Amino acid sequence: MKKILLAAAAVALVTQVAAAQTVKIGILLGFTGPEESQAPGIYNGAELAIKQIDASHAFLKGAQLEGVKGDDTCTDASAAVAAATRLVTSDHVAGIVGGHCSGVTAAVLQSVARPNGVVMISPSATSPSLSTAPSDGLFFRTAPSDARQGQVMADVLIKQGIKKVALTYTDNDYGKGLADAFSAAYKKEGGTITISLPHQDGKADYSAEVGTLAAAGGQMLVVAGYADQGGKGIIQGALDTGAFSKFYLPDGMYTASLLQHFGKSLDGSIGDIGESNSSGFKTFVAEAKKAGFDGTAAYSAQGYDAVALMALAMEAAHSTKGTVYKNKIEAIANGPGVKIYAGQLAKGLKLLSEGKAINYEGASSVRLIGPDSAGSYRVYTIKNGKRVTDYYE
C-alpha cells in the first residue's frame, strides 16, 4: 500500500513537472482576410507537427508543445502586430510560426519579434524584400522567396512558347515583389510584358481593370493576386468579357475554392505552387490523410516544417529562448547529419538529445539559403477543372 502511494505520489510529481513544462509557440496566420481559405491548411500542417512532437515525449525531456493561434488578417499590419504582441506578452510564446502574408510578416518582424528576441519562421510569406530585411538572425522561412518563383514562372512560360503576356498584381508587398521578380526574369529570357497593372483587393467590380488589360493584350494573363479577392474578380471579368481565356496562376491563386468556383472554364491555364516531390512530402501527405486533412493544400507542408524546425532547434540548444536557439536553425536545416524526413520527428529529437547532428529535410526538402528556403515548385496545368501536375522545378 505504501509503495503504491509512493508510486502515485511520484507519478503525480512527474506529471506536475511535465505539465509545468509546456512550451507555447504562436501560430500567426491569416485566418480571416484575403487568404482565409489557405490558412486552415497551413494550420493543420503545423498542428500535425505539434501532435507528433507531443506523442514522442522526447522534446526537451518530456515537455509538451502547444500551439496558440493568432490572426494576422494577412493584410492589416496593425491587427497583425496586435495579435503578435498578445502572443508574446500574454501567452509568452517561445517562437512564432508565421506570419501568413509578406507585408504583415515584415511588420511583425520589425515591431514584435526583434524587440522581444522572438524567432519567427514563416511558412508562406514569399516577398523577396524579406530576404534582406534586418532581422537580427531571428527570421526564417520554409517558403522560398518570390525571387525564385518569378524565375520559375518565366521558365515555365518560355518553355511553353508563350512570349507575350499581360500581368496584373495585387497592390501590396507580395504582389509587387512577385511581379517585379517575374518581369525581370521574363524579360531577360526574351519575353514581353504588354502591361503591368496593379489591382486593389476588396472591390466588387474589376471590369475597368480587365478592359485595360484587354487593350494591352497578350497570349496569357498572369494574375499575381489572391484567390479569395481581386485575383478571382479579375479572372471572372476576363472570362466574362472574353478578354483572356488562359491564365498563369502563382502560389497566391492556389486554393481549392478557385477551381470550385470556375470549374472547367480555367482549363488550359497553368500555375505553380511551392511543393517538393521528395519522399518526405509523400509521407507527410499520407500522415495528413490519416489526421483527416489534405496535405497537398498550399503551404501545409511548409507549416509542418516551420514547427518542426523550431522545435528541433530548441532541442538542439536545450533552450526555448529565441536569442539562443536561433543559432541552431540553419545547421539543423542544412546539415550535415542524419537526414530526418516528415514523420521522423521523434527520431530527430532523440538524436539531438544524444548530441548528434541531424539534417532536417522534413516535408518540403528544407534547405535554407540565408533566411529563405531554397524551395522547389510543382508546375501544373488545369485540365477538366482539375490541377494536373506537369513537373517539379
Next chain:
Amino acid sequence: MNILDAIVVLLNYVIIPATSYGAQLALGALGVTLIYGILRFSNFAHGDTMAFGTAVTILITWAFQAAGITFGPLPTALLALPLGIAVTALVLLFTDRAVYRFYRRKKAAPVILVIVSMGVMFVMNGLTRLIIGVQDQNFADGQRFIINAFQFRKMTGLAQGLALRTTSVITLLTAIIVVAALFWFLNHTRTGKSMRAFADNEDLALLSGINPERVVTVTWLLVAGLATTAGVLYGLDKSFMPFTYFQLLLPIFAAAVVGGLGNPLGAIVGGFVVAFSEVMSTYAWRMVAAYVLPRSLVPGGLMQLLTTDYKFAVSFAILVAVLLFKPTGIFKGKSV
C-alpha cells in the same frame, strides 16, 4: 469590317458595363433624391441600406435554393427580392420611428440629420456584417450569359467577342420598370401627388390636410424598394461584399447632385452621366483606335486618360465641378 470590330469592342468594354452600372447608380440616386426632396436631408446610410437589403435578399435566396425553388433561367434572387424589400422596409420604418422622428419633431437642421444618418450608417453596416459576414457572397444562379464572347466570335466571325450577361439585361429592364412605376405613382396617385406637394412646400401641404407621417412612411417604403432593388442588381451583376456598398455612396451622391438633388428625373440622368464618365475616362482606348485608325496613326501607348485606380476620383471631380458651377444640377434640383 474593322469598324464592326471597333463597335464590338466599344460595346463589350464600355457601353454594356457603363449602362448596367449607370442603371444601378440611377436606382440608388433615386432613393437619395427622394429622401432629400421629402425628408430634406442627405441620407448617408443609403449605401448600407442597399447592403442590408441585399444581405437579407441573399439569405432568402439561399433558403429558396435549398428548398429547390428556382426561377428557371433567371436568378432566384429576383423571386426573393419582394421579401427582401419587405424586411428592409420594416427596418427602415423602425429606424425612422426610433431615430429620425425624434429629430423631425424637434425640427432639427438638415446638417444634424446628416450626422444622424451617418450614425445609422455605421449601425446598419455593422448589422449587415454581423448577419452575413464580411466576405463576398455568391448568390447568382440561372443562365449567366445571353451570349458569351466565344459564341459571338463563332457566330459572326469577328476577331472580337461580345459578351452579354443576363444580369446586365435584367438590371436595365428592372431599372426601367421600377422607374416607370415610380413616376406613375408620383404623378398619378393621390398619395404620390401628396408627396410631391409635401416636397414642394411643406407648410402649404400641411394646411391642405396632408398627413405628414403618412407621407414619411410611404417615402421610406419607396426608399426600401429602390435601395434593395439597386443593391441586389449590383450584387448580381458584380459581386456582393458589404463594404463595397459603402464605396458606392460617393458615385450615388455624385449622380443625385449632378441631376439635381430632389429631382427624380435628374437622378436617372445623373446615374448614367457618372457611370459613363467613370468608365470612359479610365478605359484604354487603344484597342478601339487600332480598328478605326490607319495603322500608321495607331499610338504605342494605351490611350488611357486615367488609370483605373482613379475611378472614384472621377465622381469626386464631377461632384466638385457641379457644386461649383451649377449647384442645382442639370435638372434644377434644390441647391445644396
